[in-house]
Amino acid sequence: MTTTKKMESVLVKLSNHEIIQKGDRAVRSRHELAIEILDCLVEIEGRSIFLEEGHSSLFDFCVRRWHYSPPKAGRFIAAARCTKSFPAVRNLLSRRKITLCGVSRIAGILTKENSDRILQEVSGKKFVEIEKIVASLKIAPKTRESIRPIGLQEPAVGRDRSADHEDLFRPNRTLENYQIDSNLTDDQADQSGGDSPIERPMEKPEHRYEIRFSASEEFCRDLERAKRVCSRSWNLEAIMGRAIKDLLEKRDPERKEARRRKREAGKKSKLRSQSPSKPATMSGVKAATDMKSSGKRVQAPPARSRHIPAQLRDAVFTRDKGRCTYTSSLGMQCDSIAHLQIDHITPFCLGGEHSLKNLRLLCGKHNRLAAREMSLTKR
Numbered sequence: 001m002t003t004t005k006k007m008e009s010v011l012v013k014l015s016n017h018e019i020i021q022k023g024d025r026a027v028r029s030r031h032e033l034a035i036e037i038l039d040c041l042v043e044i045e046g047r048s049i050f051l052e053e054g055h056s057s058l059f060d061f062c063v064r065r066w067h068y069s070p071p072k073a074g075r076f077i078a079a080a081r082c083t084k085s086f087p088a089v090r091n092l093l094s095r096r097k098i099t100l101c102g103v104s105r106i107a108g109i110l111t112k113e114n115s116d117r118i119l120q121e122v123s124g125k126k127f128v129e130i131e132k133i134v135a136s137l138k139i140a141p142k143t144r145e146s147i148r149p150i151g152l153q154e155p156a157v158g159r160d161r162s163a164d165h166e167d168l169f170r171p172n173r174t175l176e177n178y179q180i181d182s183n184l185t186d187d188q189a190d191q192s193g194g195d196s197p198i199e200r201p202m203e204k205p206e207h208r209y210e211i212r213f214s215a216s217e218e219f220c221r222d223l224e225r226a227k228r229v230c231s232r233s234w235n236l237e238a239i240m241g242r243a244i245k246d247l248l249e250k251r252d253p254e255r256k257e258a259r260r261r262k263r264e265a266g267k268k269s270k271l272r273s274q275s276p277s278k279p280a281t282m283s284g285v286k287a288a289t290d291m292k293s294s295g296k297r298v299q300a301p302p303a304r305s306r307h308i309p310a311q312l313r314d315a316v317f318t319r320d321k322g323r324c325t326y327t328s329s330l331g332m333q334c335d336s337i338a339h340l341q342i343d344h345i346t347p348f349c350l351g352g353e354h355s356l357k358n359l360r361l362l363c364g365k366h367n368r369l370a371a372r373e374m375s376l377t378k379r
């Protein structure tokens with residue numbers, strides 16, 4: 001008999017009162033276990049244990065090691081930090097005067113000045129009541145940035161997709177700029193905006209994602225301005241998409257390297273087409289030799305520089321696939337693709353050279369950990 005079936009046969013024999021009592025005990029022990037997990041998280045973060053285990057953050061540790069969903073990981077981490085900063089919160093939790101969700105809700109607004117008052121207000125309250133109290137304080141909660149898949153979208157046949165987003169800007173529109181916008185015809189807007197939005201033919205269902213982040217007033221003003229200087233057919237996705245493409249065109253190491261290769265190939269083919277008797281350029285070594293023999297002053301070789309040539313940086317980025325290469329002793333590789341830094345495996349100060357073999361990508365946290373480990377081995 002399976003464990004579930006055994007449990008069902010036991011439950012069937014219990015009275016209603018006994019089942020309620022059993023459920024109460026389970027909820028109580030679950031609550032106590034949650035507090036134990038918070039205590040562990042405080043310690044794991046305090047000692048940076050997650051870094052040694054190959055995780056870029058406590059959040060990544062919860063998601064990848066404990067298989068927590070991102071919202072659950074966020075709740076536990078917020079609550080754990082809150083109990084560390086405000087021991088009274090842990091006291092409320094252990095007396096079951098507040099839930100873990102309630103703690104994560106107030107975590108972002110507690111300060112030394114207001115904590116006594118707010119904790120008194122939320123003690124013993126339901127979650128919905130806590131939400132009202134937090135909203136009444138008018139402090140914007142921190143929004144965790146997220147990108148999550150939400151499903152497939154059917155092809156839009158003969159439908160203007162931008163219409164779906166037409167109202168996105170309405171809540172923030174002032175009467176003045178709404179009128180200015182309304183006076184523009186599509187043609188005029190096209191002329192002022194120049195090019196058209198990114199074309200995305202929808203022949204088959206495509207995956208769609210929901211992106212969340214909070215933004216400043218300045219960002220919203222710029223976005224509103226971008227909307228006004230573009231054609232009305234540009235929705236929010238089109239505007240952000242073009243801005244991101246422009247940024248990648250300037251800063252993506254892979255694209256820069258591809259452009260560099262193309263330029264070099266172009267130069268080589270140009271040289272080949274020129275007369276072989278007249279070399280177009282003089283090599284550095286030949287130039288130096290000629291200058292020496294002619295008695296001209298020879299420049300000293302440049303001092304050793306920390307500067308890593310852009311071409312080499314881009315090659316390291318491409319080889320490491322734009323991801324932190326730190327790997328724990330158990331083979332867990334950090335999956336951070338943000339805040340990446342170029343690290344010398346043999347440190348520059350110990351004679352480490354700028355070479356593809358001696359360079360690697362590390363996230364900031366693992367770069368600092370590697371530096372700490374290196375200083376320990378030197379002792």
Ligand SMILES: [Zn+2]
Binds near residue numbers: 326336362364366
């Ligand atoms: Zn890392």
